[in-house]
Amino acid sequence: MEMRALFGMDLGELTEQMVGLGQKPYRARQIWEALYKQRVPSLEEMTTLPVALREALRSAGWVVGLPEMAQTAISVDGTERYLMRMGDGETVETVWMPDGDGGERGDGSEAAEEEVGEVETAEEAVVGRGSSDTSSSNTSSPNTEVPSATLGTGSPLRASRSGREDGSVAGDVRKDASFWDRRGNGRARSNFGTLAEKGFRRATICISSQVGCAVNCQFCLTAKLGIRRNLRAGEIAGQVAAVLNRHAIQIGKDRINLVFMGMGEPFLNYEEFMRSVRLLVEGVGIPESRMTVSTSGILPGIEAFARETVRPKLALSLNASNDDVREQVMPITRRWKIAQLLEAVGKIPLRTREWVTFEYVLLGGVNDQPQHAREVLSLLAGMRAKVNLIVWNPGPEMAYHQPATDDVAVFQKMLMEGGIATYIRRPRGRDIYAACGQLKRTVAAEPGLVTIDA
Numbered sequence: 001m002e003m004r005a006l007f008g009m010d011l012g013e014l015t016e017q018m019v020g021l022g023q024k025p026y027r028a029r030q031i032w033e034a035l036y037k038q039r040v041p042s043l044e045e046m047t048t049l050p051v052a053l054r055e056a057l058r059s060a061g062w063v064v065g066l067p068e069m070a071q072t073a074i075s076v077d078g079t080e081r082y083l084m085r086m087g088d089g090e091t092v093e094t095v096w097m098p099d100g101d102g103g104e105r106g107d108g109s110e111a112a113e114e115e116v117g118e119v120e121t122a123e124e125a126v127v128g129r130g131s132s133d134t135s136s137s138n139t140s141s142p143n144t145e146v147p148s149a150t151l152g153t154g155s156p157l158r159a160s161r162s163g164r165e166d167g168s169v170a171g172d173v174r175k176d177a178s179f180w181d182r183r184g185n186g187r188a189r190s191n192f193g194t195l196a197e198k199g200f201r202r203a204t205i206c207i208s209s210q211v212g213c214a215v216n217c218q219f220c221l222t223a224k225l226g227i228r229r230n231l232r233a234g235e236i237a238g239q240v241a242a243v244l245n246r247h248a249i250q251i252g253k254d255r256i257n258l259v260f261m262g263m264g265e266p267f268l269n270y271e272e273f274m275r276s277v278r279l280l281v282e283g284v285g286i287p288e289s290r291m292t293v294s295t296s297g298i299l300p301g302i303e304a305f306a307r308e309t310v311r312p313k314l315a316l317s318l319n320a321s322n323d324d325v326r327e328q329v330m331p332i333t334r335r336w337k338i339a340q341l342l343e344a345v346g347k348i349p350l351r352t353r354e355w356v357t358f359e360y361v362l363l364g365g366v367n368d369q370p371q372h373a374r375e376v377l378s379l380l381a382g383m384r385a386k387v388n389l390i391v392w393n394p395g396p397e398m399a400y401h402q403p404a405t406d407d408v409a410v411f412q413k414m415l416m417e418g419g420i421a422t423y424i425r426r427p428r429g430r431d432i433y434a435a436c437g438q439l440k441r442t443v444a445a446e447p448g449l450v451t452i453d454a
């Protein structure tokens with residue numbers, strides 16, 4: 001029998017189903033609450049429903065249908081990366097970053113004000129980048145007894161900062177069965193404490209919108225996968241629910257930011273991406289002002305986005321200062337030029353205190369020189385813009401180089417002096433390949449254990 005996922009349906013759709021089954025419409029509301037507010041992982045745990053109704057749903061092929069956390073890797077810096085398996089066996093990656101990713105400061109969120117004192121210098125960021133131990137540049141980094149996470153069984157292990165109640169350890173890559181057994185099937189547990197009680201101010205979850213990506217940016221590992229399929233809204237929002245459950249997050253008490261910056265191009269899966277936003281806002285209860293979506297620059301997507309009333313903040317992957325360079329690194333530039341993208345971005349009605357973020361991956365010698373910084377300044381003149389500089393994360397079969405430390409510092413300084421708030425994204429989870437653009441590698445290794453030659 002074909003399984004059908006309840007997670008992903010909105011109240012209207014659930015009501016239709018209930019009425020179809022001869023049930024009272026209020027049952028739909030109970031299921032909706034159980035799915036999105038309580039985030040139950042199974043029908044059995046929908047205890048507000050009569051047993052007979054749960055049974056009827058089960059025999060009709062309904063399941064909750066949250067993505068399964070098939071594998072987990074934990075970094076020395078607290079970042080966790082999950083391989084999430086969907087109902088049809090396809091997998092994507094989702095990343096958990098306690099304390100934020102250092103990037104949302106540039107997105108106009110409240111975090112920007114709070115973290116002013118912590119913005120690291122270009123030099124620090126680059127020092128941290130050079131080795132697999134990124135903790136040297138991370139003031140909030142956890143225990144670093146073991147300099148880098150070692151993956152696989154039998155490896156040196158250290159207790160994680162979040163004080164896992166099941167006694168599990170960092171640097172461990174696990175299969176799902178034992179993982180869920182130990183975690184009580186992912187159900188939130190009240191004695192877990194809030195994020196603040198665990199010593200974190202907030203956390204950011206990075207989610208995927210597609211299995212692979214069709215855009216083919218030359219510096220990105222996800223591009224090498226090609227596109228396999230779009231994720232449905234429930235599969236996008238389901239990544240969030242699964243991660244919230246793992247960390248027993250209490251929405252309302254804990255501060256959670258979401259970034260749609262994992263695998264895939266959200267604006268090439270526009271309808272399902274926006275449906276997931278509504279589920280997350282109305283259902284799960286995460287305000288859209290705490291969400292940021294990143295696009296490589298899909299013009300019709302940006303235009304549609306400008307018309308949305310409930311929407312995340314926008315980040316545009318600029319990544320070059322003129323069309324010639326951008327075309328080399330992002331061939332999609334042949335379709336839509338920088339000027340067209342900026343014009344469309346300029347038409348988005350911004351909310352109070354909202355800024356558009358421009359991401360700029362620094363590729364050594366390609367787009368990181370002073371003339372490029374000058375061009376970026378003239379492109380962004382007059383816009384309510386912030387820039388997130390991302391030091392390129394290397395990967396196999398890519399002919400780029402990391403930028404020189406001094407070049408990063410000069411680039412940032414020039415943009416700042418030109419009046420643009422410019423941040424350097426701390427590399428997170430580099431030792432477990434969770435950093436930007438590094439999500440592909442483990443997917444290729446499925447279905448066995450993750451093997452990473454870090």
Ligand code: SAH
Pocket residue numbers: 219220221260261262263264265266294295296316317319359360361390391392393394395436437438
């Ligand atoms: N597809 C969307 C969102 C996912 S990529 C987009 O391209 O915007 C998220 C960010 O990671 C983008 O800004 C992208 O330019 C950046 N990125 C991709 N590969 C990278 C790499 N190897 N190193 C650093 N950043 C990378």
Ligand code: SF4
Pocket residue numbers: 213214215216217220221222223262263264265296
């Ligand atoms: Fe796709 Fe974004 Fe990677 Fe480009 S950078 S290939 S759009 S995931």
